[in-house]
Amino acid sequence: MFPSNADCQARTTGLKKIVSPALAALCLSSASLGRPALAGPTLESTENSAIGAQATFNNSWAQTFEAKGNMSIEHASGVLIPFQQVTTTSAVLPNSGLAELVATVSNLSSEGGNVQASASINPGALVGGTNTPNNIVLSASSVNGLPALQITPGTGDSSVIGASIIGTNIGTDTLQVTGSLGSSVVNTLTAF
Amino acid sequence: MIAMHPAAAWSQSAAVTLTEAVGTNITDVNGGGFSIVSDGSLRHQGPLNAVVPIDSVDRARIVINDVVLMNGVPLAVQEQVESGERRANTLSPDLVNASMDLGDQNNVAVGIGGQVPTYVKLGGILESQRSVVMSGQSFTTFPDNKPSVFSRSILP
Numbered sequence: 001m002f003p004s005n006a007d008c009q010a011r012t013t014g015l016k017k018i019v020s021p022a023l024a025a026l027c028l029s030s031a032s033l034g035r036p037a038l039a040g041p042t043l044e045s046t047e048n049s050a051i052g053a054q055a056t057f058n059n060s061w062a063q064t065f066e067a068k069g070n071m072s073i074e075h076a077s078g079v080l081i082p083f084q085q086v087t088t089t090s091a092v093l094p095n096s097g098l099a100e101l102v103a104t105v106s107n108l109s110s111e112g113g114n115v116q117a118s119a120s121i122n123p124g125a126l127v128g129g130t131n132t133p134n135n136i137v138l139s140a141s142s143v144n145g146l147p148a149l150q151i152t153p154g155t156g157d158s159s160v161i162g163a164s165i166i167g168t169n170i171g172t173d174t175l176q177v178t179g180s181l182g183s184s185v186v187n188t189l190t191a192f
Numbered sequence: 193m194i195a196m197h198p199a200a201a202w203s204q205s206a207a208v209t210l211t212e213a214v215g216t217n218i219t220d221v222n223g224g225g226f227s228i229v230s231d232g233s234l235r236h237q238g239p240l241n242a243v244v245p246i247d248s249v250d251r252a253r254i255v256i257n258d259v260v261l262m263n264g265v266p267l268a269v270q271e272q273v274e275s276g277e278r279r280a281n282t283l284s285p286d287l288v289n290a291s292m293d294l295g296d297q298n299n300v301a302v303g304i305g306g307q308v309p310t311y312v313k314l315g316g317i318l319e320s321q322r323s324v325v326m327s328g329q330s331f332t333t334f335p336d337n338k339p340s341v342f343s344r345s346i347l348p
Contacts, residue, residue: 042327052319053256054315059221062305064229071294080292082234082302085285099311100253120249121310136283136304149294 039089044186045114051179053103055119062166063138069151069161073144081144087133098122117177121170139166204328211321216261218252220269225238225281226306233300244277246309254316261316274316280309 065082073080103117139145151161226241228234247267254262265273272278283304292300 033337040323044326045323045324048319049321050317050319051256052315053254054217054313056313057311059224059310059312060305060307062303064301064303064305066299068299071297071300073209073294078294080294080300081288081290082292083283083287083290083304086287098250098253099314101314101316102253102255103316104257106257119314136285138302138304167210168305170310177339 019185028149033148041056042186044184044187046184047184049108049180051103051105051108051177053101053117053175053177055101055117055175057099057119057121057171058168059170061170062168064166065138065164067148067149067151067163069159069163070154072150072152073148074150075143075148078146080146080149081141082135082146084139084141084145086137101175103177105177108179108181110183113179113181115177115179117175119172119175121172198336204324204326206324209321209323209325211323213263213317213319214259214322215317216254216273216312216314218254218311219250220266221307221309222272222277223279224270224307224309226283226304228283228287229301229303231301232293232296232321233294234290234302235293236287238286238289239284240279240287242284243279243281244278246273246280248274249278252311252314254314256316256318259318261318262314278309281306283295319327 064076072078080105099121100113101117104115106114106116142148149163151163153159153161223243228240249265251264252262252266253260269278287304292302294300
């Protein structure tokens with residue numbers, strides 16, 4: 001705590017005022033300074049950056065089959081076996097494979113920046129890991145599966161035939177990457 | 193860093209503060225479900241689905257600007273696996289015995305599908321703040337102004 005001017009003037013003019021030795025020393029040291037220095041220039045610079053990424057995955061899958069017309073199967077007694085069990089790793093249901101999100105935002109400035117991102121679910125695992133064979137898909141057998149199905153046009157002037165196989169797979173649904181940069185500079189000058 | 197004034201009063205200071213924060217969010221599905229649709233031509237006697245425990249779950253990996261925020265199985269998910277609460281609702285293997293008798297059918301339709309237990313959302317954020325603060329004290333050289341490096345009261 002620096003002494004006030006009144007305290008120092010009391011000391012130099014001999015006024016009867018109790019001045020402690022410590023206060024007297026402060027008066028001596030601050031005599032050349034007059035008073036404590038005031039806060040002078042300040043400079044504050046703050047830079048904020050935030051980089052975020054988010055991916056959503058579709059965990060639904062489906063296979064549908066529909067056919068219209070006069071249908072038959074050559075190699076079987078007219079019976080279609082629509083499902084088959086998947087036991088190999090070549091045609092497994094994507095389920096618990098590695099889910100990965102990788103994003104990079106570079107050269108971030110007030111002008112913008114560069115964004116790179118990828119997201120995926122590795123379709124390398126069977127449902128339930130390795131302890132369950134419960135993976136059922138539409139049959140691809142050429143004997144009694146869907147490829148064995150034959151549709152014959154009718155003998156009339158017109159007939160309707162058709163077939164469709166539609167599948168929905170698991171994978172990345174949405175991918176979003178954001179980068180923001182904020183900076184502020186506050187320069188305070190004191191003139192006196 | 194503080195530079196001391198000869199008169200023992202600080203005159204300049206500077207501080208640099210770097211703050212970094214990271215966050216992740218992961219959403220996954222446990223269980224899921226399957227559905228089987230048919231126009232009635234499907235012939236099947238037996239179970240349609242089977243709920244099975246999952247003995248392992250693969251990792252979730254989140255990397256932002258080369259910073260690995262997550263690379264492993266989330267703790268909550270791993271606890272489900274270890275406690276046997278992690279399950280998958282799967283199609284029954286008995287469905288391979290289902291059949292569709294084409295016979296006089298002119299229209300057949302069948303479909304299977306559903307949701308599997310896996311990660312459905314991965315997210316991460318990387319925040320940083322760099323703050324530089326510098327301040328100082330100034331003295332005027334004019335003795336009549338305060339504070340001054342000179343004091344008229346002691347000058348000859």
